[in-house]
Amino acid sequence: MTRGVALFVALADFAARATSAQRAVEATLSAQAIVIATHADPIPDGGTLTEVRVVQPVVMLDGAWRDYLLLHTTVDFEGKTIPNGELATGNWGEGFIDRRHPHTYFHEVMLSSPDVLRSWTRLARVTISAGKGFVPFGTDDPMSRPAERYPVNHHLSQILERGVAMIAIERGMVTGEASLFNGDEPQNPGQSPNWSRFGDSWSARLMLRPVKGMETGVSRASVASPEDRGGAGPTADKWSVSARFAGSWARTPVYGMAEWARTSESAGALVYYTVLVEGAVTVGRHQPYYRFERTDRPEDIRTFDDPFRTVRPHLDNSVLGITRWSVHTIGYAILVTPRTARFEARPLVEFSGGSIKTISGLFDPVAVYGRDTFWTLSVGLRLGWGMTGHRMGHYGVPMKTAMPMEM
Amino acid sequence: MVRSAWFRVTTASLSLATLACHDNASTTAPGADLPSGGTVAPLFVASVPIPPAYGIHDTFIRDGIAFVCAWNTGVMIYDVGNGIAGGSPASPKLIATYATASGAVNTPSVHNAWWFWDPSGGKKYLFIGQEGPGSIGTSSTGDIHVVDVADLAHPAEAASFHMNGAGTHNFWMDENAQILYAAYYNGGIVALDVSGTLSGDLSSRVIGTIQFGAGDTYTWGVQLYNGSLYAIDMVSGLWQIPLNAGRFATPRGGNNVPERYSSDLGVSGGYAYTGTWGALPRQQGVAGNVVKIWHLDQTGAPTLVDSIIAPQVTTISDVKVSPDGKLLMFSTEYGPNGGFWFYSLRDPAHPAYVADYLAAGGTNGIHTAKFATINGHLFAFGAQDPGTPALIILDVSALDN
Numbered sequence: 139m140t141r142g143v144a145l146f147v148a149l150a151d152f153a154a155r156a157t158s159a160q161r162a163v164e165a166t167l168s169a170q171a172i173v174i175a176t177h178a179d180p181i182p183d184g185g186t187l188t189e190v191r192v193v194q195p196v197v198m199l200d201g202a203w204r205d206y207l208l209l210h211t212t213v214d215f216e217g218k219t220i221p222n223g224e225l226a227t228g229n230w231g232e233g234f235i236d237r238r239h240p241h242t243y244f245h246e247v248m249l250s251s252p253d254v255l256r257s258w259t260r261l262a263r264v265t266i267s268a269g270k271g272f273v274p275f276g277t278d279d280p281m282s283r284p285a286e287r288y289p290v291n292h293h294l295s296q297i298l299e300r301g302v303a304m305i306a307i308e309r310g311m312v313t314g315e316a317s318l319f320n321g322d323e324p325q326n327p328g329q330s331p332n333w334s335r336f337g338d339s340w341s342a343r344l345m346l347r348p349v350k351g352m353e354t355g356v357s358r359a360s361v362a363s364p365e366d367r368g369g370a371g372p373t374a375d376k377w378s379v380s381a382r383f384a385g386s387w388a389r390t391p392v393y394g395m396a397e398w399a400r401t402s403e404s405a406g407a408l409v410y411y412t413v414l415v416e417g418a419v420t421v422g423r424h425q426p427y428y429r430f431e432r433t434d435r436p437e438d439i440r441t442f443d444d445p446f447r448t449v450r451p452h453l454d455n456s457v458l459g460i461t462r463w464s465v466h467t468i469g470y471a472i473l474v475t476p477r478t479a480r481f482e483a484r485p486l487v488e489f490s491g492g493s494i495k496t497i498s499g500l501f502d503p504v505a506v507y508g509r510d511t512f513w514t515l516s517v518g519l520r521l522g523w524g525m526t527g528h529r530m531g532h533y534g535v536p537m538k539t540a541m542p543m544e545m
Numbered sequence: 546m547v548r549s550a551w552f553r554v555t556t557a558s559l560s561l562a563t564l565a566c567h568d569n570a571s572t573t574a575p576g577a578d579l580p581s582g583g584t585v586a587p588l589f590v591a592s593v594p595i596p597p598a599y600g601i602h603d604t605f606i607r608d609g610i611a612f613v614c615a616w617n618t619g620v621m622i623y624d625v626g627n628g629i630a631g632g633s634p635a636s637p638k639l640i641a642t643y644a645t646a647s648g649a650v651n652t653p654s655v656h657n658a659w660w661f662w663d664p665s666g667g668k669k670y671l672f673i674g675q676e677g678p679g680s681i682g683t684s685s686t687g688d689i690h691v692v693d694v695a696d697l698a699h700p701a702e703a704a705s706f707h708m709n710g711a712g713t714h715n716f717w718m719d720e721n722a723q724i725l726y727a728a729y730y731n732g733g734i735v736a737l738d739v740s741g742t743l744s745g746d747l748s749s750r751v752i753g754t755i756q757f758g759a760g761d762t763y764t765w766g767v768q769l770y771n772g773s774l775y776a777i778d779m780v781s782g783l784w785q786i787p788l789n790a791g792r793f794a795t796p797r798g799g800n801n802v803p804e805r806y807s808s809d810l811g812v813s814g815g816y817a818y819t820g821t822w823g824a825l826p827r828q829q830g831v832a833g834n835v836v837k838i839w840h841l842d843q844t845g846a847p848t849l850v851d852s853i854i855a856p857q858v859t860t861i862s863d864v865k866v867s868p869d870g871k872l873l874m875f876s877t878e879y880g881p882n883g884g885f886w887f888y889s890l891r892d893p894a895h896p897a898y899v900a901d902y903l904a905a906g907g908t909n910g911i912h913t914a915k916f917a918t919i920n921g922h923l924f925a926f927g928a929q930d931p932g933t934p935a936l937i938i939l940d941v942s943a944l945d946n
Binding site for chain 2: 183184366368369370371372373403404405407408437439440441442449451452453454455456457458459460498499500501502505506508
């Protein structure tokens with residue numbers, strides 16, 4: 139991994155020098171990290187826990203060779219800063235539960251050729267992309283949204299860190315995307331996609347921008363055996379419908395998003411739903427935000443020596459039950475550095491609280507947590523350098539035309 | 546961090562577990578601080594790697610043939626001493642691999658098997674249980690597949706049985722009566738007439754079904770013994786179901802394991818031995834690491850008389866008694882003591898620890914364990930979990946006295 143990061147730094151340095159040498163090649167570096175203290179009550183045993191961690195430490199390199207090739211790379215250091223995950227009651231996925239999993243070191247390495255048909259037609263702009271990154275499905279990665287805490291629905295609403303080849307066709311207010319990828323999700327931060335499984339899964343997304351700032355989307359995906367790297371697990375059939383607004387209202391930057399998603403495993407044997415709404419407003423240096431979600435979570439067997447980890451791969455394909463998490467998250471961040479500075483610092487405070495209800499199965503939240511309600515409180519400092527509101531999961535032309543929210 | 550022990554069986558949880566069995570004297574297995582194995586030890590014979598898709602779930606052994614239930618790989622048929630392919634327990638020889646139909650589950654998910662020998666000497670049919678996804682306690686999926694194995698080298702699916710809204714689990718066959726009893730999780734128990742030629746859809750062959758009540762039925766396994774069918778239900782415990790010409794009479798017992806979820810059973814010599822499952826706690830601080838011992842009275846009704854607590858595990862996943870009734874074996878998972886455990890049944894009401902054999906590191910333990918007598922030796926066949934899924938074969942003859 140160290141060699142990989144060294145290579146990344148060398149490439150970034152080369153890119154920067156190339157930029158100064160000839161304008162045909164451009165490169166932009168940006169970075170962020172959040173220092174966060176989180177208190178959770180309860181954790182899976184009825185106790186409480188407070189942790190201080192550095193989360194979302196990423197360095198991004200965006201490069202371009204004229205209009206022919208675009209490179210988007212995100213290196214994520216969570217494998218070093220939170221190898222045991224981020225304390226976040228309700229979060230799950232990739233072998234973690236009640237903690238958000240660390241992302242892989244090479245979170246995104248995507249190469250895109252935008253507008254590949256420009257010499258032949260002006261009817262539409264066609265982008266092809268390939269590499270490792272987000273699959274065109276669902277909504278933006280939570281890392282590029284206002285709240286620090288990831289929602290419970292992360293693995294219902296995004297498909298990330300896959301080996302993916304995709305095409306995007308954009309005409310006017312409509313963008314259609316389709317992809318092939320490997321179904322397996324990472325098992326640890328240093329793991330590459332199982333390339334032998336490339337193409338066993340697919341996705342498609344249709345996005346419509348009816349008015350400036352507004353974007354609606356419908357997504358469909360079939361993900362083969364996401365939780366068993368060898369491919370022995372059930373297929374997940376996924377739907378997502380969303381609407382998003384990022385723009386100005388009464389000269390004030392506002393952001394809002396609503397989504398509904400459904401994941402069905404083994405032809406409906408297990409079905410999970412999520413509904414989420416969130417919003418933020420930026421008034422001067424101040425940004426209050428709010429999110430509500432109601433999300434179903436599979437309850438998997440936890441490991442013997444760590445109640446925050448689940449057994450991978452599953453023995454059998456059953457779950458211990460399905461729980462429904464209703465979570466309110468409210469937060470406030472303030473920009474304390476000059477608004478025009480490349481470096482920015484935003485102290486933040488965030489509260490989440492909610493309830494847990496068993497939908498099916500034997501899982502009893504009271505037996506696990508001691509009660510069926512929970513809350514978490516986080517205080518932190520978000521540090522950014524050169525961040526331009528990149529929306530993870532959009533590559534090539536769609537990345538350029540995507541509308542970032544003002545942070 | 547406040548640490549608790551509901552997944553890890555520490556001293557505290559052992560005390561809770563013991564208290565949960567306070568009506569009975571408790572026999573506690575040796576702790577992790579004791580050397581693995583007693584005065585006699587199982588003799589390791591072979592480890593046969595199984596493709597990790599996801600690996601091996603169960604094994605049915607008869608007449609020197611082992612049917613290895615290898616999930617999406619299908620059923621793997623080995624000669625482990627029969628001789629038709631030159632195999633032995635020390636050197637199993639693969640005869641054939643066959644993946645049953647996926648159906649609505651979308652994957653073969655071959656979970657368990659029973660090679661049916663009918664009263665006329667026919668050995669034509671292998672019954673396979675398919676375990677699809679479910680939400681434990683409320684829903685399940687998966688069908689019974691009947692495979693023609695008259696030619697062991699060329700298996701072919703002949704028939705199947707599907708129950709709407711439920712999936713199958715473990716089997717017991719009344720071979721003389723030619724009735725298959727199948728545990729069906731939230732579907733309870735199904736009795737199927739399996740006489741004669743089997744083909745197509747077997748739904749017309751249902752003799753009877755039984756459940757233990759709404760919210761009280763998630764049946765793991767069944768065993769026929771002295772004219773009654775004994776059923777272990779994850780939610781409502783051990784039941785005795787008298788049979789009347791293969792039809793179910795009113796069940797007795799039940800609702801007798803309130804503090805844990807139950808798992809497998811073995812019945813022999815007037816006693817029933819049942820395991821508990823602890824993937825999640827039914828009560829905070831109580832792990833599923835107990836084998837319960839039940840005395841069966843003149844009517845066959847069960848009364849709890851003792852329990853065995855296995856330390857440093859959370860699930861007893863299989864419970865079996867040797868053919869001569871002298872040795873109790875159970876498999877354990879999820880903890881450093883995952884493996885095979887052996888107890889003498891010289892006093893069947895109070896089994897005495899004999900030996901254990903722990904699974905390889907990096908696995909969750911042994912998922913299922915079965916006895917087989919081959920060429921005068923008693924063997925234990927175990928399904929070792931991922932990450933190194935394998936069929937583990939032990940010679941346990943020395944333990945069986």
